Amino acid sequence: MPKDVAGINRVRGKYVAACNAGDIAAWQNTLTNKVVWMPPDAPKVVGKKAVAASVKASFFDPFKIKLMAKFDRVQVFGSQAVASGPFSLELTPKTGGNTIKGKGKHMDLFRKQKDGSWKYAQAIFNYDKLLA
């Protein structure tokens, strides 16, 4: 179990690092093929390619991203796990302009892969207050 929790924290670290590096290829490697992405104030997106395209257009292309995320709780149930916690996000427009800052909550479901690694299977989040 501690090994699984470490693996889940490891993929979270890769996810956050990829966001902060603007590396969409590395980011999508943290997702399962059938991932369900549920962002606030927009419809859900299903499937790794579609999610990557959506997130690239919404976040990676227009913004320099500064993301911090942690888990308050990780629960592992066999080959699945759920984790939730707070995050903070800063989005600085690449074309100039004010940085958008927000804090919020996220809950993620993970699925263990054949090689023992973990990937995001579902991700939903919202903000603590309207983004400004």
Place this chain on the structure above:
Amino acid sequence: MEPDLQRDIRELGVIRERIMEAENTSDADFFGGILSDDAVIMAPNMPAVEGRAACMGFMREFLGQFDARFAYVSAEIRVSGDFAFDRGSFSQRLAPKAGGKAVEESGKYLWVYSRALDGAWKAARVIWNSNRPPEPNG
């Protein structure tokens, strides 16, 4: 599908229906029996509410303010041992009890359940968000 798994999935479907019924009848007390001790409600545009007592307070306040009409459509229920989740979509109409314009919204939800010692499913983590940005001044 295993009989126990079928039973669990059926129970979780019944719980979802009861949650909807309780919300639509402003029955905040119902949630006392369905939330886990360490429940966390992660509602949009406000900090997380942690613990059953605080979550009950949130539900009482929310259902005291609005006549709610919720409808849920589950897209997926998965059970793994003493863990389960229900993911889907919702639509809601919230009419302020004090008067004023009702707000209609649709969105996505993810509810995570844990099985209590008596075998009953309890909602442990609840999060949702909207499918569209809030209206200006809304």
